[in-house]
Amino acid sequence: MPRTVQDILDHADELAHRFEAYEPNPEDEREVEAFVALRDAVFSRSSAERSIKAAVEEARAQGYSWALIGSLLGTSGEAARQRYGAKQGA
Numbered sequence: 321m322p323r324t325v326q327d328i329l330d331h332a333d334e335l336a337h338r339f340e341a342y343e344p345n346p347e348d349e350r351e352v353e354a355f356v357a358l359r360d361a362v363f364s365r366s367s368a369e370r371s372i373k374a375a376v377e378e379a380r381a382q383g384y385s386w387a388l389i390g391s392l393l394g395t396s397g398e399a400a401r402q403r404y405g406a407k408q409g410a
Contacts, residue, residue, distance in 0.1 A: 376404040 372393070379389055386397035386405070393400050 373404055376400070380405075 376389055376393075380386075386401040388397070389404075390397035390400035395403075
């Protein structure tokens with residue numbers, strides 16, 4: 321359902337009023353340390369995953385089997401190949 325320009329402006333005015341009238345509730349505040357720790361952990365995992373991918377590519381280039389690579393990763397060779405191998409059609 322199309323909205324008129326006036327509908328959009330009225331809605332914007334309502335949102336602006338709600339924003340200006342907002343009073344934060346101190347009980348809703350959270351410590352930021354937990355968020356920062358989680359963000360840092362996700363960044364570390366992402367960095368580690370990139371390192372593993374590069375190492376797997378190098379190991380394959382040097383002729384190591386998927387079975388050996390999988391054993392080092394704690395999985396089967398087939399699972400390692402599916403995760404880190406070249407995508408079909410890519």
